Amino acid sequence: MGRNNSKKGASLKTAITIGNFDGVHTGHKWLLEQLRKIADTYNLEPMVLSFFGHPKAFKEAPPVKYLLTTPKERANIIRSLGIERIEFLKLDRQTMAMSPYEFIKDVLKKQFNMSILFMGFNHHFGRNREGTPEKVASLVKDLEFTLIVAPPYKVNGNIVSSTLIRNLLRDGKVKEASRYLGRPYKICGKIVRGRKMAGELLGLRTANVELSPLKLIPKDGIYAAWVYIKGKRFMGALYIGDNPTLKNEFSFEVHILDFNSEIYGEVICIDFIERVRDNRKFADINTLRQNIFEDIQKIRALLSK
Numbered sequence: 001m002g003r004n005n006s007k008k009g010a011s012l013k014t015a016i017t018i019g020n021f022d023g024v025h026t027g028h029k030w031l032l033e034q035l036r037k038i039a040d041t042y043n044l045e046p047m048v049l050s051f052f053g054h055p056k057a058f059k060e061a062p063p064v065k066y067l068l069t070t071p072k073e074r075a076n077i078i079r080s081l082g083i084e085r086i087e088f089l090k091l092d093r094q095t096m097a098m099s100p101y102e103f104i105k106d107v108l109k110k111q112f113n114m115s116i117l118f119m120g121f122n123h124h125f126g127r128n129r130e131g132t133p134e135k136v137a138s139l140v141k142d143l144e145f146t147l148i149v150a151p152p153y154k155v156n157g158n159i160v161s162s163t164l165i166r167n168l169l170r171d172g173k174v175k176e177a178s179r180y181l182g183r184p185y186k187i188c189g190k191i192v193r194g195r196k197m198a199g200e201l202l203g204l205r206t207a208n209v210e211l212s213p214l215k216l217i218p219k220d221g222i223y224a225a226w227v228y229i230k231g232k233r234f235m236g237a238l239y240i241g242d243n244p245t246l247k248n249e250f251s252f253e254v255h256i257l258d259f260n261s262e263i264y265g266e267v268i269c270i271d272f273i274e275r276v277r278d279n280r281k282f283a284d285i286n287t288l289r290q291n292i293f294e295d296i297q298k299i300r301a302l303l304s305k
Contacts, residue, residue, distance in 0.1 A: 013115040014085075015039040016108060018049040019123055020162070023068035024077040026182040027120075027153035027160035032081050034150060035118050044115055048083050049108070050074060051091040067214045068162060068169075068185070087112065100131035104143050116146045155180055172219035174272040184226070184271035187215060191263050194253060204292065206239070206253040207263060209270070217252065218272060220279040224299040226271040227256050234259050235303045237296050238270060241279035245288045257300060274302060 015038050021028050032048070039046035052071055069077065075086050089095060089107070098106070103126050108114040117136065125131035133149045140147050152159045160180050168177040169185060178184045187209070194208035211217065220241035227236035235257040242250050254270060276295055282288040 012045045013113050014047045015042065015044040015116040015118060016047045016049055016112060016114045017118040017120075018108075018125060019120065021048065021050050021069075021074055021078065022162045023165055023181055024074055024081075025068075025160055025162065025165060025180055026155055027180075029081060029182060030153045031118070031120060031150050032078065032083055036082060038116060038118060038148065042116065045085060046083055047085040047087065047112060048078055049087050049089065049112065050078075052088050065214055065216050066166060067212070068165060068181075068216055070212060070215065073186075073188075097127050100126040100135050101139055101143070102126075103131065104136070104139060104145070109143060109145065114145055116148060118148045118150065120150050121152050166216055169216055169218045169272075172221055172275040174218055174223065175274050178272075184273055185218065186269055186271050187211065187217070188267060188269040189252075190267050191265060193264060194251060203289070204255055205260070206255045207268065208251060208253045209268065211252055219275070222276040222279070222295050222299075224273045224276055224302045225254060226273060226303070227254055227259075228269040228271070229256075229259075229263060229266065235300060236270060237276075237292075237299045238272070239279075244279070244281035245285070255296065257296065276302075 015035060017031060017035050019028075032046075035046045035048075038044070050071070071088060075088075078086055095103075104114075104117070108117065119133050119136065121133065123133070133147070137147055154160065156179070158164065158180075165177050165180050165185075168174075168180070174185055189209040189211050191207045192210045194206070217240060223238040223240070225236040225238040227234045237255040237257065238252075239254070240252050254268075276298055282291060
C-alpha cells in the first residue's frame with residue numbers, strides 16, 4: 001500500500017495531510033510547516049500521504065504531460081522540509097471509488113493511526129470528489145478524529161495552486177511560475193544521442209535530454225537555464241520545439257556554455273530561469289545560426305547578473 005519512512009514507528013498516532021502535492025509549491029510548504037507545528041503541539045507524528053498516479057490519468061487519453069514533480073522529486077522536497085514520514089498510495093480506480101467514510105476509516109485510521117487530519121481549504125478526496133472539508137467535518141464524531149482546515153495561501157494576491165503553476169509554464173512564464181513554486185521549475189533526464197543535425201549544421205554542441213513521459217514541458221522556445229551535472233552548475237541555452245528551420249522532429253536540447261566533456265548516459269537537471277524568445281522559422285541556416293549565437297550572448301548576460 002505504501003512505504004513507511006518513519007523513524008518513530010507505526011504505533012505512534014499521526015497528524016496527516018493528504019494530497020498529490022504536485023510541485024510542492026509555496027502553499028504546500030506553508031501547509032507542511034503548519035502540520036509540523038500541529039504534530040509537535042499534540043505529540044503526534046507528522047505524516048504526508050501522497051499518491052502514485054493522478055486523477056487526470058483516468059480522464060485523459062493518452063495522458064497529457066502534467067506533472068510538476070515526479071513522486072521521487074516530490075518525496076525528496078518534502079523530506080527536505082523536515083517531514084520524515086511520507087506514504088504513497090497507488091491511485092487506481094479502486095482507491096478512487098472509496099467513499100470519504102471508507103477512506104478515513106480503512107486507510108487513514110486503520111492503516112496510519114490518524115488522530116488529526118489537516119486539510120487544505122479546497123482539498124477533496126474519495127469517490128466523485130466527495131471528501132470536501134464540509135463532508136469530512138460531518139464524520140469527525142463517528143470516526144473519532146480531529147479535523148483542521150487550512151486557509152488559502154496567497155502570493156501577490158493569487159491563491160497558489162499546482163494548476164496555476166502548470167498554466168504559467170504552458171504559457172512560457174517560467175520566471176513567474178518560480179515565484180509560486182518557491183524555486184525554479186526543474187526537469188531532470190538522461191543525456192541520449194540525438195540526430196546531431198543541429199551540431200553538424202550549426203557548429204554547436206547540444207545535449208539531448210530524455211524526458212519523463214508525464215513531466216510537464218514548458219511552452220516551446222529558447223530559455224536561459226542553469227544546468228547541473230555531477231553536482232556542478234553551468235549556464236545553459238535550452239531549446240524546446242520542432243526545429244522548423246531544420247525541418248526536424250521535436251527536441252529538448254541544451255547547449256551547455258563553457259563545457260566540452262562527454263556526458264552521454266549521465267543524468268542532468270535543468271532549472272528554467274527565463275524565456276528568451278519564441279521558437280520560429282528562419283529564412284536559412286546562416287540566419288538561424290546568427291540568432292542562436294545572439295541568444296547565447298543574451299543568456300550569458302542574463303545568468304551573469
